[in-house]
Amino acid sequence: MNRAVVFDIDNTLTKAREALELPMARRLGALGRPFALAAGSDRELLMSQFFEPLHAHGFRGQFDAFLCNGALRYRCRCGDQLELSLVDEFSMKNHLGESGFHTLLGLLERLLGDERFALPSSVSIAGDRIVDRRGALNLAPSGRERGALSAAGRKSRDEFVAFDAQTGYRARLLPVLRQELDRALPGNDLQLSLGGQTSFDLVVRGRDKSFAVRTLLDEGMQHVTYVGDALFPGGNDAAVLDYVSASWPAGKGPVDVIQVRDVDHTAELLDAWSRGGTGR
Ligand SMILES: [Mg+2]
Incomplete structure (x- = not known):
């Protein structure tokens, strides 16, 4: 099955507004399945918070980043150089x-x-x-x-x-x-x-945190797991839950949603995945 993960960034992969740390960069490198990012922030802010540290910590690979709540979609290539190219833009x-x-x-x-x-x-x-x-x-x-x-x-x-x-x-x-x-x-x-x-x-509406999830499913992923710290009502990841409950009201849809407390909780989750568990 084609499975992907979508991560929120702030307070999920990094501490709030702080730079990505080496252990989390390594965990992303060892994830073993495609992932994408869904962030409220813009590219300028995330360059120093996420993309540059990810590259500097040795991550190599490619993924998509849906920034500004899905308004901008970038393809990020981490090779010798860090390259971000704009794939889609909404105003x-x-x-x-x-x-x-x-x-x-x-x-x-x-x-x-x-x-x-x-x-x-x-x-x-x-x-x-x-x-x-x-x-x-x-x-x-x-x-x-x-x-x-x-x-x-x-x-x-x-x-x-x-x-x-x-x-x-x-x-x-x-x-x-x-x-x-x-x-x-x-x-x-x-x-x-x-x-x-x-x-x-x-x-x-629709151009929110759920946009990354919908897009991956539209483009052929069979299952998507969303990981974020603000899935509570009014939280900036809540649109994902709204989308899931509206699309699959009886449950058992192709999207799993995981609420994490903070970046340490995400680390525990990814470590459990790498040991083959669900780590919920
Ligand atoms: Mg967050």
């Missing part, structure tokens, strides 16, 4: 049209100034608060730096993550955001979820 702006996209950006800007979204003074802001990833938008109330994090970026991130854990800020605002989106763009096909640990992801 939210084209999809919504100029005026719909403009309405959406205006709404997000307004909401960041709305008192319901206000952050306490204990949370500093670093980087861009609205990130246009072409196929997807990322709304980060405390900001988001491009590429590797600076000290200020790390501090802001830690402050926000602690604040969010204590107060449920994002979980509380998720339905508010949904309501405002539907009011501004009635009948839209936008999907909203919590992005990583600090933001909200906005994607077009």
Whole structure:
């Protein structure tokens, strides 16, 4: 049987926003079956977090990476050189049209100034608060730096993550955001979820984390296992579960979904696979 694995990156193959470590690169090299990646982040961010360290740690091989929640598909070849070539590209702006996209950006800007979204003074802001990833938008109330994090970026991130854990800020605002989106763009096909640990992801339905899984099945894989850390409702891997339950409501479909706690849990899982177990 043709079997493949799709991995989320952040907090699944790497610690949150940290570079891929050697043991995980080795595990990917020893996986013995094709794999692909499904990440919310863009290429720029993942070069230093994932692709360059993977190559530098000696991984050799080829795989596809579905970035920006499936909006961009790259083929990654790790040979003497690291090569990433764009295979497919989707644009939210084209999809919504100029005026719909403009309405959406205006709404997000307004909401960041709305008192319901206000952050306490204990949370500093670093980087861009609205990130246009072409196929997807990322709304980060405390900001988001491009590429590797600076000290200020790390501090802001830690402050926000602690604040969010204590107060449920994002979980509380998720339905508010949904309501405002539907009011501004009635009948839209936008999907909203919590992005990583600090933001909200906005994607077009179907162009989400499930896109990697659907594509591999369309292209001839008979079974796909998805491994991610945020499969809970509102999490940025949840679209995979939604897709599976909508496609195979009685279960027993060709997709297995595995929720991992963190990168150590993924390591245990892959070690169990290499010993021939299921390691769930
Ligand atoms: Mg993740």
